[in-house]
Amino acid sequence: MTDFKMPSLGADMEAGTLVEWRKKPGDLLQPGDIIAEVDTQKGLIEIEVFEGGILDKYLIEVGDKVPVGTPMASLRPEGTTGVPAKEVKEQVHPIQEKEKPEEAQATEHSEKVNIPSKEKLSEEKSFKDKPSEETSSEEKLSEEKHRIKISPLARTIAEKNRLDLSGITGTGEGGAIIKADVEKAMAAKKEEKHEETLEKKIEEQVPERPVKEQKTTEPAAAGISPQESIRKAVAAAMSLSNREIPHYYLEKRIDMLKALTWLKETNQQREISARLMPAVLFIKAVAKAIDSAPALNAVWENGLQLKNEINIGFVVSLRSGGILVPAIKNADLKSTDEIMISLNDIIPRARAMRLRSSELSESTITLTSLGENGADKVFGVIYPPQVAIVGFGSIIDEPVVQKGMLAFRPVVHVTLAGDHRATDGLTGSRFLEALNNHLQNPETL
Amino acid sequence: MENQKNIEPQKAADLLYQMLLMRKFEEKSAELYTKEKIRGFLHLYIGEEAVATGVIQTLKPEDYILGTYREHAHALARGVDAGAIMAEMYGKQEGCSRGRGGSMHLFDKEKNFFGGNAIVSGHLPMATGMALASKKLKKGNITVCFFGEGAAAEGEFHEALNLASLWKVPVLFVCENNLYAMGTALRYSHSMQELEKKGQAYGIESAAVDGMDLLRVMEAATKAVDLVRSTGNPYLLVCNTYRFRAHSMFDAELYRDKAEVEEWKKRDPIPQFREYLLKENLINEEQIGEMEERLKQEIQKAVDFAEAGTWEPEEDLGKFVYTQNSAS
């Protein structure tokens, strides 16, 4: 038994309407016989059979519009008899119901309401498209307000150098920032840096004043000690974080043997004042790993805003309680020695509460390291509006399987807490993997 | 069928076989089209077989042939492999144009078969140019260009005939007048319906022949080809014929009467020729039976070849645009 199907008579023919059967069930068909007449968008066409046989049963009725490929009639070989009527009913009926493609029914339906299905589809589509288009144009507008006009070349250079564009005046078309403007700003920045160092040196020479009198980061309200105000500030920030930031946590155990060996060898050749701490490696590794996951180096303010500079907020705990998180600016551009110098500068000042407010507000990602003899792992709370905090537990010896052998190795458990609004675990994992790679190559840090 | 000169029994059988092959091959193509194995346009030559058969059997292998988009039969008559033609219509890379052309663009350089040209009349100037090259290079071959009567209304027809006559180049223009340019009847296209007279306007020797009668076509073609070959001048041969099938597959045939088609079918060139051969004892029923068996096998072989063919990898898409990147 074979089916005679609605033939395809042209690439542009999608369906045909049966107008007339030319053969009756029981008729003997020869190849080339006209079996039916079908109406198409090009007019009435006689359709022929290419195989002989006896027309067994109609599968569609006159007036039915069916897509190309729909069985129209079943044929049986010459010399066989028809299937008993009862069986036919059982067999054919389901075919009609099931095998008629859904499209066909849809076409019939849409013809009843007198809308060609194709047009209807496109109508629906355009209707759907509309709101989304509006949103996108709105987005565009608001985006444009904040947009800085800059040539692609200038942007490339600025990004490479992590140059903040907000202060640069453009001299290109329509006030766009061009290469020359960026280069000028970079030269200015270099000078500024130079001045900053000078300032610091002068500051260092100023005799120390008693703690009480020293400037605090947040102006302390009358009657409240600096410590109390820091505690309060930390409390507020952490509560806000807990309330608003959906944290996700990832952890990775990192083998520190190579890093520590390198550190030991390096420090051996150095005077004590020039020696490095493991934290330096952590800071530099984090800064470098951001390349693999730039979205972690960002703030969440009306959406995610990626930061060009990598300023690592380093958690300094105060012996009197509370923490301060001064930034190590442009950590990716600093050498490990320079980072150590930064730490030497910043930690004592933090402890003495002599930080500039800018140093507390410029971090783009936070790093907390428990140092020796601390807990094995630390699960940080993100410091808003940042979107990530990386936590280093104490370096401890743990059994590690190496080439099938069990060995004790110094390891550190690194955790990443990420803002799930901004990034997801995949980004975080990529970051931790990169971090691991960097720590396995300490000499390149 | 009287007054025809005798033909060799073997040649008679070959010609009958060739016409039957064209017919059965195209019927199979139509079937495969409805099954979506063949796509695009499919123009069938059914009814007109005597023209291609009669003209091409007079040619030498070195002669150039240019056809239209209704050229399956011409390719078969020229000896292009049926499997390669079928594979071409499937779009497989084993096709005679590597699948890039399809039904309308059959090419076979080895057989000097230059398409498969689907812009009506666009290939006529090329035919004149090819004949010009033959003349300049003293090749001694001729160019035969098939086209429909629709093409004779195009400017390029007139330009090509004018140039051919002006330059006196060996080209035979064969007009297959099947009375309809798609759906527009001859009387609605041509102010002067005796098409052979259009050749005379350019000083080109012309003739018209009953294109439904193989023997008459052979006779007229032989005369025309001999003349072109011996004088090096162009010739216009109009073959009056009829296609039994629609213009292409998707054609409701609103423009002609069923009765008219039935009338022409009575003059089907294939049964006509078969009856003649039987009557003249040039063939017997047994031989015809064998022939039909052979045909069945050849067509099945062609279909199997096409089915087994392979799709050209998509990364090769950019090929055949410039010779440089056309290595296969």
Added chain:
Amino acid sequence: MTREQIRSDIFELLKKTAPETDPTRLGPDENIREALNIDSFDALQFLVAINEKMGIDIPEEDYGKTTTLKSLTDYLELRSKAGN
């Protein structure tokens, strides 16, 4: 450098490192860092300060010998006698 001098220097420098504490109350065998809540950074700073004050550079591998007031004093005394 007398042992007394060494001790007073140690107290002075510890006080500087951790101003809020009273190092003089350290027991001789008490772990200095634990008792005074000195983290690794401050510990390093403290050793740097010792280096500056006494001219003794303590290599990393000797850090373990500097954990208590007694061991640190012993160590520094030994090193200062050794001419360094």
Added chain:
Amino acid sequence: MSEMIKITYREALKAGIREALTNDERVFLMGEDVGRYGGAFAVSKGLLQEFGEDRVMDVPLSESGFVGAGIGASLAGMKPIVEVMTVNFGLLPMDQIVNNAATMLHMSGGQINVPVVIRMSCGIGKQLAAQHSHSWEPLFAHIPGLVVLSVGTHEDARGMLHTALEHPDPVIIFEYTSMLNREAEIPADAGPMDISLAKVRREGKDISIITYGIGVHKSMEAAEKLAEQGIDAEVIDLRVLRPLDEKCFLESVVKTHRALLVEEAWGSINVSSEVSARIMEKAFFDLDAPVKRLGGVEVPIPYPLHLENASVPQVDDIVNAVIKILRP
């Protein structure tokens, strides 16, 4: 360094044609009035007398016919140089060029290449009004399968034809009527020129002026004026409009970070549109300013001289556009 000779663009073209006719018996020149009249612009003057009418063929006014014949002749072993008097008549044989010349290789699955060379003069600047002042290079450059050359210098006028005739695929050569009498120095032994690469005509570091044809001279002149103002412009002559040598202009833009595209063709959807798009796609991050285009004003070319001049970019327009980009 060989000796330099002074030569007009016309003489350079003629020298190229004469050399081709001398070197290869299969080469022949065909076109309207190329023989007895001496060429509409006297480019082929004297060649009929020198080579005879088989090699220098006058043809009737039937662009479809003779361009098609040229294509056909190339299929059958000849190397025709087909001259279409001006691009203004170039739409008549467009069907032959697009549907036959550019397509045959592909339709035949790589079997049949079309080694025809078609020359057309073109350009604006002789007060010839709307139907005879066309810059249609972009129309032809749109078509895959064609090689489209623009002869912007005397060296190219002398040497591009030679290389075009060696190309296996159809080559369209655009020559510029308004340059015919212009003199320039070329090496006395100037010969074949490459037809695949764009060329830096003037090196500079501040901006890339990318142009072709008549625009080359205007841009060179503009570059000199700009130099007086301390602006160092690089001028790129595209030479080959299809397939585009993007490497050349992308490298230039990567160096200068700015681009001005100059051509006479109507401003939208022209060659500059394509060049601009490729710069955006492939050198975006090296751009320090938006790419700018100077094209023809989108109006049929008017007859009065001042309006004609205003309708295509002039030297001062180029100078001003560059200054605006560099000093906004």
